[in-house]
Amino acid sequence: MNKVVLVTGANSGIGLALCERLLTQDTEGVQLCLACRNMQRAQAARSALLASHPTAQVALLQMDTSSITSVFKAAQEIKLRYNRLDYLYLNAGIMPNPQFDVTAFFKGLFSRKIITMFATGEGILTQTDRITPDGRQEVFATNLFGHFLLIRELEPILCHAGRTSQLIWTSSSNAHRSAFNLEDIQHQKGTQPYSSSKYASDLLSLALNTHYNKQGLYSSVICPGFVMTNLTYRILPSFPAFLWTLLMPIFWLIRVFTNMFTLTPYNGAEALFWLFQQKPESLDPYAKYHSLTSALSNNYTQPQKMDIDLETSEALYEKLLQLESEERRKVKEKQKPSQHFHSNRAGPLSS
Numbered sequence: 119m120n121k122v123v124l125v126t127g128a129n130s131g132i133g134l135a136l137c138e139r140l141l142t143q144d145t146e147g148v149q150l151c152l153a154c155r156n157m158q159r160a161q162a163a164r165s166a167l168l169a170s171h172p173t174a175q176v177a178l179l180q181m182d183t184s185s186i187t188s189v190f191k192a193a194q195e196i197k198l199r200y201n202r203l204d205y206l207y208l209n210a211g212i213m214p215n216p217q218f219d220v221t222a223f224f225k226g227l228f229s230r231k232i233i234t235m236f237a238t239g240e241g242i243l244t245q246t247d248r249i250t251p252d253g254r255q256e257v258f259a260t261n262l263f264g265h266f267l268l269i270r271e272l273e274p275i276l277c278h279a280g281r282t283s284q285l286i287w288t289s290s291s292n293a294h295r296s297a298f299n300l301e302d303i304q305h306q307k308g309t310q311p312y313s314s315s316k317y318a319s320d321l322l323s324l325a326l327n328t329h330y331n332k333q334g335l336y337s338s339v340i341c342p343g344f345v346m347t348n349l350t351y352r353i354l355p356s357f358p359a360f361l362w363t364l365l366m367p368i369f370w371l372i373r374v375f376t377n378m379f380t381l382t383p384y385n386g387a388e389a390l391f392w393l394f395q396q397k398p399e400s401l402d403p404y405a406k407y408h409s410l411t412s413a414l415s416n417n418y419t420q421p422q423k424m425d426i427d428l429e430t431s432e433a434l435y436e437k438l439l440q441l442e443s444e445e446r447r448k449v450k451e452k453q454k455p456s457q458h459f460h461s462n463r464a465g466p467l468s469s
């Protein structure tokens with residue numbers, strides 16, 4: 119039977135490269151669903167995939183992970199379209215208003231931390247977050263919470279007796295414990311919402327394994343390395359695309375010192391693709407699976423233990439469940455006046 123695979127943020131970068139790789143491996147064997155916020159960009163991605171794989175099954179779904187209503191609506195639509203979901207790639211992500219600290223970068227160049235700086239971006243990047251119309255921090259809502267709600271809504275088609283399903287998070291080497299605070303999970307106070315959201319996804323993946331493995335649902339985390347995509351181009355907005363291209367020889371040279379410079383979306387998608395081929399029961403819930411590219415341009419996937427613990431992951435999970443209840447309550451409140459007219463119809467969010 120065809121595997122049903124849903125990818126969020128599938129219209130560009132690493133998400134799109136993953137779709138291309140999945141179809142190249144087995145065009146007829148997968149039913150792809152590209153979940154994107156912008157349908158024009160989604161259409162363009164679908165056309166590109168069909169151009170190289172004309173017989174492939176590629177469906178589109180509108181979903182903005184930063185919007186609670188959009189996530190609930192998309193989840194309803196998914197449950198109508200599919201009665202099983204084998205792989206859910208939680209890949210959509212943003213790093214808004216990045217600020218690149220040039221002084222810290224030059225200091226880093228002459229310090230012992232130079233390799234870590236290039237591999238993780240640690241110490242040289244901050245961001246200014248925004249508030250969504252739902253009143254949540256945008257980075258938290260987009261990268262983490264929208265995905266959490268989606269998983270919770272899709273539980274009936276992800277958890278099936280006698281078979282397994284996989285959740286696969288695109289995390290980052292930029293995920294740091296120091297950027298995350300259990301008392302401020304949305305990162306309202308700090309200047310590293312991106313790092314915080316990615317560390318939270320590492321923790322959440324562990325908690326999801328704790329709560330769902332017995333129902334056949336497994337969660338894993340990957341790091342794509344440093345990849346040239348829309349997200350990274352925006353880090354230096356005054357830097358035109360051709361200058362990035364001119365820097366490529368330097369980046370290839372850096373690969374000699376860190377294999378995290380995967381650079382292309384194809385290479386960055388290596389671990390996402392590798393996990394597709396693994397038995398989920400054999401995976402380590404404490405490991406982050408890294409896409410790596412050697413100096414000779416060979417791609418491979420390597421697990422690395424994450425700096426996470428069960429207690430913090432459970433505490434985060436509890437807080438997310440609380441936020442989820444709040445959101446469900448708000449949605450029910452909004453639905454109340456119309457219930458008067460549709461009293462016998464179960465609403466899409468009645469679960």
Ligand SMILES: NC(=O)C1=CN([C@@H]2O[C@H](COP(=O)(O)OP(=O)(O)OC[C@H]3O[C@@H](n4cnc5c(N)ncnc54)[C@H](OP(=O)(O)O)[C@@H]3O)[C@@H](O)[C@H]2O)C=CC1
Nearest residue numbers: 127130131132155182183184210211290344345347348349
């Ligand atoms: N590039 C890198 O070096 C690294 C990237 N990552 C992670 O990889 C993932 C993919 O990013 P990458 O391919 O690099 O960058 P891209 O910007 O190319 O891809 C991000 C994707 O997420 C989508 N997206 C953003 N916000 C939303 C939203 N609110 N709702 C739905 N979709 C949304 C984007 O859609 P749209 O086109 O409409 O903006 C786009 O399709 C992200 O999670 C990122 O954090 C992790 C480590 C390193």
Ligand SMILES: CC(C)CCC[C@@H](C)[C@H]1CC[C@H]2C3=C(CC[C@]12C)[C@@]1(C)CCC(=O)C[C@@H]1CC3
Nearest residue numbers: 235236237238239243290291292343344350353
């Ligand atoms: C010569 C200079 C202009 C080179 C500047 C390089 C930096 C902009 C990059 C070096 C390491 C990169 C990196 C990221 C962003 C860009 C760098 C800081 C990420 C933080 C992007 C998002 C991630 O999730 C992890 C990346 C780690 C490495």
